[in-house]
Amino acid sequence: MGDHLGVDARAVRDQAGAQQQLAGRLHFCVVESAAGTSDLPAHAALVSGMGRWLHGSVPLELKVVNPPAIAGVVLRCVSDDFEVRDREGRTGRGFTNLKRVLGRPADFAFVVGHLARTVPRGHAVAACDEGAWALVGAVALHLGVPAVLVRRVPKKYFVSYGDDPAIGDGRLAGERLAPGTPVHLIDDLVFSGQTLRSARAALGLVGLDARTASAILWTYRADASVEELAAAGMTEITCLVHQSAIPG
Numbered sequence: 001m002g003d004h005l006g007v008d009a010r011a012v013r014d015q016a017g018a019q020q021q022l023a024g025r026l027h028f029c030v031v032e033s034a035a036g037t038s039d040l041p042a043h044a045a046l047v048s049g050m051g052r053w054l055h056g057s058v059p060l061e062l063k064v065v066n067p068p069a070i071a072g073v074v075l076r077c078v079s080d081d082f083e084v085r086d087r088e089g090r091t092g093r094g095f096t097n098l099k100r101v102l103g104r105p106a107d108f109a110f111v112v113g114h115l116a117r118t119v120p121r122g123h124a125v126a127a128c129d130e131g132a133w134a135l136v137g138a139v140a141l142h143l144g145v146p147a148v149l150v151r152r153v154p155k156k157y158f159v160s161y162g163d164d165p166a167i168g169d170g171r172l173a174g175e176r177l178a179p180g181t182p183v184h185l186i187d188d189l190v191f192s193g194q195t196l197r198s199a200r201a202a203l204g205l206v207g208l209d210a211r212t213a214s215a216i217l218w219t220y221r222a223d224a225s226v227e228e229l230a231a232a233g234m235t236e237i238t239c240l241v242h243q244s245a246i247p248g
Contacts, residue, residue: 060230063238064218067114070241073107074217075248076100098188098216102134111216111240112138118214118238119143119184124177126150126210128187128199136186148183148208149173150199161206171202179207189217190239193225197232214238217246 077100084095101107116139119125124145127136129152140147148161154170161167162176177183185199190213200210211234218239229237 060226060234061236062218062226063236064242064245065114065118065238065240066242066245067110067240069110070114070216071246073101073110074098074241074246076104076107078248096189096217099131099134108138111135112142114240115139115186115214115216116142119145119186120182120212123182123184123212124148124208126183126185126199126203126208128185128195128213132187135188139186146177146181147174148177148203150202152195152198167206169202169205172206176206177208181208182212183208183210185210185213187213187215189219190215190222190225190237191219193222193229193232196229196234196237200232200234212236212238214240216240217243219243 074096077098078096082095083091085091101111112135115135119139124147125136125140125143126148127133128150130149133149136147136149149172151171151173156170159165159170159173161172161174164176167176183203185196187195190196196213203210213234214237216239218237218241220243
């Protein structure tokens with residue numbers, strides 16, 4: 001789970017100003033890595049609703065739902081009062097901690113309801129790491145579907161995925177699902193894409209197929225992750241809001 005969105009967001013925002021002007025004019029675009037056009041900003045299509053990228057023959061669709069009031073939900077998770085270090089080592093003032101929705105039942109229910117609508121029919125759901133466990137548990141209950149919990153780091157004791165402690169490499173928790181079960185990944189935000197890729201790989205070790213995902217927030221930093229996510233086998237990612245739509 002992308003714990004905090006800090007100084008990186010503000011550092012990138014200035015660089016992305018010209019790209020955002022283009023974003024407002026685009027509804028749909030295709031970026032083909034092999035053709036050398038990957039410099040077209042991912043959020044150019046995201047801001048308007050949908051984009052499609054190709055990695056070889058595998059397309060990755062990015063969608064933004066942008067439900068009413070979602071910007072307010074995210075802004076209530078923002079703090080500008082402290083200096084923090086982001087995951088890439090830069091220090092700046094302000095961060096976003098989306099786990100704060102857990103303390104606001106109305107916001108939490110709003111997010112869960114909209115994320116539930118992004119889950120494809122017939123899919124189980126999986127939390128990308130511990131920070132998303134509560135979110136995924138609520139979505140699973142809302143939909144009445146199975147859930148698998150993924151750990152960021154393998155657990156070394158009292159660990160079992162289903163009934164067999166030898167399965168899951170210490171990173172999976174929950175009832176064992178049949179190999180081949182389609183699984184939809186859920187996280188709070190997409191930053192570098194590494195958490196999604198890592199969770200997909202962990203689920204693949206037990207034969208679960210996770211090609212789709214959703215999150216509350218797609219960040220500017222995530223724009224650079226599209227090619228790697230497509231290369232990892234992701235085919236569709238839906239976010240409730242793009243960072244460019246959040247005031248401030």
